[in-house]
């Protein structure tokens with residue numbers, strides 16, 4: 001397992017020799033000691049990326065695509081190994097990392113491999129006698145900072161479009177989950193990415209992350225993480241006015257109307273919140289039920305949630321693993337107390353599981369509370385297997401509750417009424433809406449939010465726009481220009 005920083009094509013120790021412990025959330029053991037980048041290491045990485053930029057930008061787009069395609073192949077052929085490493089590092093059940101995380105990582109790199117030589121500029125119809133064309137140019141060295149909830153997938157979401165567009169990259173994984181990122185970095189060097197095109201600097205946010213966000217050599221910072229850190233990133237970026245892209249928190253509203261097909265709505269709503277232990281920015285963490293089906297829905301939902309198999313992430317039967325860190329476990333348990341204190345009705349869970357074989361891991365039982373829309377647990381992101389249920393009378397009330405938080409990332413609705421489905425989708429203040437499904441993502445479909453969920457979009461052509469600058473070029477083809485200063 002690679003444990004060093006990748007800088008300029010070499011795996012190296014941190015300048016001061018510091019390391020950080022990577023913990024297995026299932027048993028609290030130390031999985032690895034990884035080199036810890038500080039500001040001086042980030043500076044080295046930025047220099048390496050600056051040096052690599054001109055040649056990478058000049059490389060034929062098809063060649064960049066070829067390398068990304070080779071990387072997708074390498075990820076596919078190491079999929080089981082990457083899935084296992086991700087499960088050990090994050091606590092995601094192996095069935096998810098094998099079925100979703102590893103294949104989606106390869107698919108996203110493959111999508112941007114194909115995108116590299118399809119993304120093009122344009123010609124603008126301007127005044128007679130002139131040609132105006134628009135080039136899409138890479139912005140330069142891009143800093144990327146990612147969180148710990150889907151570290152393997154985020155390598156492809158962040159690096160895929162940035163590299164396809166011709167930027168060079170310095171990526172900082174979250175301090176607690178750097179392992180699959182380093183393994184992907186190793187595969188990148190093996191398939192032939194030139195030295196310095198990609199640099200990986202695991203380290204803490206207030207040191208390595210802060211330096212990357214403020215570094216004058218970094219021309220764009222792409223950040224996924226909490227809204228509070230997003231604000232710090234914006235401040236740190238001001239020095240050189242670098243471009244900023246923010247994928248922040250969410251408080252997804254999942255609305256179930258009384259005309260919904262309930263078995264599908266129940267199953268989909270459980271996936272919406274409990275997949276990945278609820279540690280997803282797009283989790284359906286607020287469940288809005290129309291009054292007349294609320295009891296019937298909850299009966300099925302609580303039965304399903306209560307039967308989710310918690311266990312060893314490496315056991316293929318496990319449906320929910322531990323939370324990724326003890327800190328996150330504590331934070332979710334604190335929200336369970338907040339719910340109780342604010343008078344919410346606890347319908348399920350709200351504690352660590354009692355089973356002896358789970359005692360060493362950072363587990364929290366699937367938790368369902370009935371709360372009021374203004375309660376903290378309906379307004380703040382819990383980021384765990386915790387769903388807050390409220391009821392509504394009609395469409396207008398459903399939309400008002402759905403739009404009542406500062407966030408606007410993803411939301412969903414379940415109904416068999418086609419007109420209502422589109423009407424509500426149009427009324428929800430969010431970057432993504434799922435109708436009769438939840439949490440669908442695809443490398444071609446824009447991903448991102450509004451309000452306190454951030455700005456900019458990942459995936460698809462939108463991501464390519466975000467990783468390039470438009471350059472407008474004017475050519476006098478045959479125009480006779482009247483002189484401005486007749487002499």
Ligand code: NAD
Nearest residue numbers: 146147148173174205209210225226229247248249250281
């Ligand atoms: P976090 O903001 O604490 O950390 C995210 C990353 O930022 C980490 O790499 C961390 O080291 C770094 N960081 C922390 N402080 C920093 C600073 N001052 N300067 C620069 N970097 C700093 O978030 P987290 O707790 O690791 O992740 C969970 C959050 O991420 C949740 O809010 C979740 O909703 C959000 N998230 C959003 C999306 C999305 O696409 N919108 C996706 C996944 C997660």
